[in-house]
Amino acid sequence: xxxxxxxxxxxxxxxxLVILSVGLLGMAGMQGTxxxxxxxxxTRMQAGFLASSVLxxxxxxxxxxxxxxxxxxxxxxxxxxxxxxxxxxxxxxxSAALPGSAGVxxxxxxxxxxxxxxxxxRWQMRGDATVHNFIAATQVSATx
Numbered sequence: 521x522x523x524x525x526x527x528x529x530x531x532x533x534x535x536x537l538v539i540l541s542v543g544l545l546g547m548a549g550m551q552g553t554x555x556x557x558x559x560x561x562x563t564r565m566q567a568g569f570l571a572s573s574v575l576x577x578x579x580x581x582x583x584x585x586x587x588x589x590x591x592x593x594x595x596x597x598x599x600x601x602x603x604x605x606x607x608x609x610x611x612x613x614x615s616a617a618l619p620g621s622a623g624v625x626x627x628x629x630x631x632x633x634x635x636x637x638x639x640x641x642r643w644q645m646r647g648d649a650t651v652h653n654f655i656a657a658t659q660v661s662a663t664x
Contacts, residue, residue, distance in 0.1 A: 560645060560652075566617045567654035571639040574610050574628060575658045577603070578637050582660050585637060590628040620644030624651055635659045 578588040586596030587603035590611055598604045607628075614626045624642035631638070638657040644650070 563618060563643060563645070564652070564654065567641045567643065567652075568656070570610070570614050570617060570626075571641055571654055571656035573613075574607070574639055575637060575656060577606050577610070578628075578660050579658060585630055585660050588628055588637070589630055591625045592627055592629045594629060596630065614641060618643035619646060620651075630660070635661050 574588055574590075578585050581587075581600070581603050584598065584600040584603040587598035587600055588607045588610075589596055590607060598607075611626065615621055618626075618641060621641070621643045624644060626642065627640045629638050629640075630636070636657050637660045638655065641654045643652050645652070
C-alpha cells in the first residue's frame with residue numbers, strides 16, 4: 521500500500537504564517553506601549569519646565585511674589601500688572617500644555633513664614649483615570 525502525503529507543505533506554511541503574525545502583533549503592542557510611555561515622559565518634562573518657569577519668575581520678582589499665587593485660598597495683594605500678566609500667561613500655558621489640567625488646575629502657594637513658594641501641577645492623560653502630580657518648591661525672600 522502506498523501512502524501519499526499531499527498538502528504537508530501547505531500546512532507548514534500556514535503554521536509559520538500564524539507564528540509570524542503572533543510575533544508581529546506582539547511587536548505592534550510593544551510599539552503602542554512605547555508611544556504611550558513617551559507621551560507621559562514628555563508631559564512630565566513639560567510639567568517640570570512649567571514649574572521651573574513660574575518659580576524663576578517669582579524669584580526674579582520677589583517683591584511681587586503675591587502675583588504668582590495661583591488657584592490658592594491665600595489672598596496676597598498683587599501690585600504689579602506685569603507680574604500679574606505673567607502669572608495669567610503661565611496659567612494659560614499650563615492649561616494648553618498639560619492634558620486634562622483644566623479639571624485639575626495648577627496651584628502656586630506661598631508660605632510667608634518660611635519664604636517657600638510651592639508649585640503643584642496636575643494632569644490626567646487621555647484614557648487614564650490616574651491624576652499625575654509634579655511638585656516643585658523654592659525659597660523666595662519677600663516682604664508681604
